[in-house]
Every structure is written in C-alpha cells, then in structure tokens.
Amino acid sequence: MRITVLTGAGISAESGLATFRASDGLWENHHIEDVATPEGFARDPELVQRFYNERRAKAAAAKPNPAHEALAWLAREHDLTLVTQNVDDLHERGGSAQVIHMHGSLVRALCAACGQRWDAPMVMNVTDPCPFCGKQATRPDIVWFGEMPYFMEQIWEALEQAEIFAAIGTSGNVYPAAGFVQHAARSGAECIELNLDASANAHDFDRRILGPASQTVPEWVASLG
Structure with a gap:
C-alpha cells in the first residue's frame, strides 16, 4: 500500500x-521574526546561532x-x-x-555563500568557516519564513x-x-x-x-x- x-x-x-509557534507568537520566548527569518539572521547572527544551538541540544536530549x-x-x-x-x-x-x-534539519549546516551543506557540529558560531568555500557564512540548514x-x-x-x-x-x-x-x-x-x-x-x-x-x-x- x-x-x-x-x-x-x-x-x-x-x-x-516545544512546538514551533506558541499562541503568543513566540518560539521559546523569542519573536519568530528574530530567529526564523533571513532578515533576523542578518540583524543578529549571534542570537540566531545561539538559539539554534539550544534547540540542537534539546533535540539531542529528547527521545x-x-x-x-x-x-x-x-x-x-x-x-x-x-x-x-x-x-x-x-x-x-x-x-x-x-x-x-x-x-531542514538541526543536524545539518548550510553555507549562505556557496549553498553547500554538511553535518552540523553541536555548537555553531558565526565565525565558523564553510568547509567548502572558506567563507564565514555558516548558518543552520533550516527553512525560515520567506524561504522555499x-x-x-x-x-x-x-x-x-x-x-x-x-x-x-x-x-x-x-x-x-x-x-x-x-x-x-x-x-x-x-x-x-x-x-x-x-x-x-x-x-x-x-x-x-x-x-x-x-x-x-x-x-x-x-x-x-
């Protein structure tokens, strides 16, 4: 079948x-536009990386x-x-x-410059270079609002x-x-x-x-x- x-x-x-969107429009006490949009990443990449590092750790601990x-x-x-x-x-x-x-997936990383993907470390930083092109453009491989x-x-x-x-x-x-x-x-x-x-x-x-x-x-x- x-x-x-x-x-x-x-x-x-x-x-x-935690579910993605609570009734108050927040996700884990963050405004969704700050942690789940390309614009939010451009404004404060450190916040976004920290947010997804926490999500990655919680997901790894879940069964x-x-x-x-x-x-x-x-x-x-x-x-x-x-x-x-x-x-x-x-x-x-x-x-x-x-x-x-x-x-997308928390266990994968994406280069915003060249588009390559690879297995994400448990902790990602904005200064992490892409292993393919070398640019510091590493982001979570997550489909954010406004993306296909x-x-x-x-x-x-x-x-x-x-x-x-x-x-x-x-x-x-x-x-x-x-x-x-x-x-x-x-x-x-x-x-x-x-x-x-x-x-x-x-x-x-x-x-x-x-x-x-x-x-x-x-x-x-x-x-x-």
Whole structure:
C-alpha cells in the first residue's frame, strides 16, 4: 500500500520539544521574526546561532516516542513516504531510514555563500568557516519564513501516488503543508488526520482520530496490518 505521512510539531511535543509557534507568537520566548527569518539572521547572527544551538541540544536530549517508532515499522511493511515539518532527528532515531525534512534539519549546516551543506557540529558560531568555500557564512540548514521548503517536487509526486495520506500533529495553518490534504484528495487518496485537537483544515480530511500521537499513531498503524 502506498502511504504518504506528514508529521508536525505535535509528534515531537510528546518527546518534550516545544512546538514551533506558541499562541503568543513566540518560539521559546523569542519573536519568530528574530530567529526564523533571513532578515533576523542578518540583524543578529549571534542570537540566531545561539538559539539554534539550544534547540540542537534539546533535540539531542529528547527521545523518540512510540509514534516515531510506529512509523518506522510502517515503512518496513508498506510503501511509505514520510514527510516532516520538524527539524529534529527523532524520526531517524526512532528507526526511520528515509525522512523528507521539508523545513531542514538541526543536524545539518548550510553555507549562505556557496549553498553547500554538511553535518552540523553541536555548537555553531558565526565565525565558523564553510568547509567548502572558506567563507564565514555558516548558518543552520533550516527553512525560515520567506524561504522555499525543500523537496517540494518529490512531495507533490508522493501525494499524487498515495492511496492513504495521513497528517499527524499538524496545525493546518502553515502552507504549503496545509494544502497537502487537498492535493492528495484530488488524486484519490483517503485522508486521515491524527491530532490532539482538530486542525484548522480538519474539514478537508475524510476522518479524524483525536488523542496523543504516542497512542493514536501506533493504534492506527496496527489497524493497517
């Protein structure tokens, strides 16, 4: 069975990681425009590097939960495309070998000058030279507001081929991910939402399973056989 799954902050929240955007518009007590935009990085690169160093450390200390592990099992039994909006590596540490990080990853670094990518150290500094071009233009390999998400062509293709599309722990507020369900539905997929509460685009899904991901995802995976 061909299945495409999109995961969001809700699945990582059960491992103790803060969701991206709180109700007050802050992320870990920082204005999002200061730590999640190219303009914020240009204004204060030291703040941004320090912020993501803290996120990287917290992500490294977190442990995968049963939802991550259930999706890894699903990939072994079915033709699964796993897409995540999350920048942590909990899916990989939970056993998933192939994960599409559409918003980048904390464990990767990017050169803003030459565009090369490499494995990030635990602590990054604004003075770190790019190992390829030598320029001091190292930044987290994170897709910030105003930047294009990664692997979109591959994601659209997976949505078009899916027999089942499932969104897990997503808000339904952030595009283009919020439009994935409509794209999958137009291609004939059964669309399922697994969430703690109904998302902003809950009406676009064929059915909804509410509850904590660490409980609902293993149960849903088991139901697929």
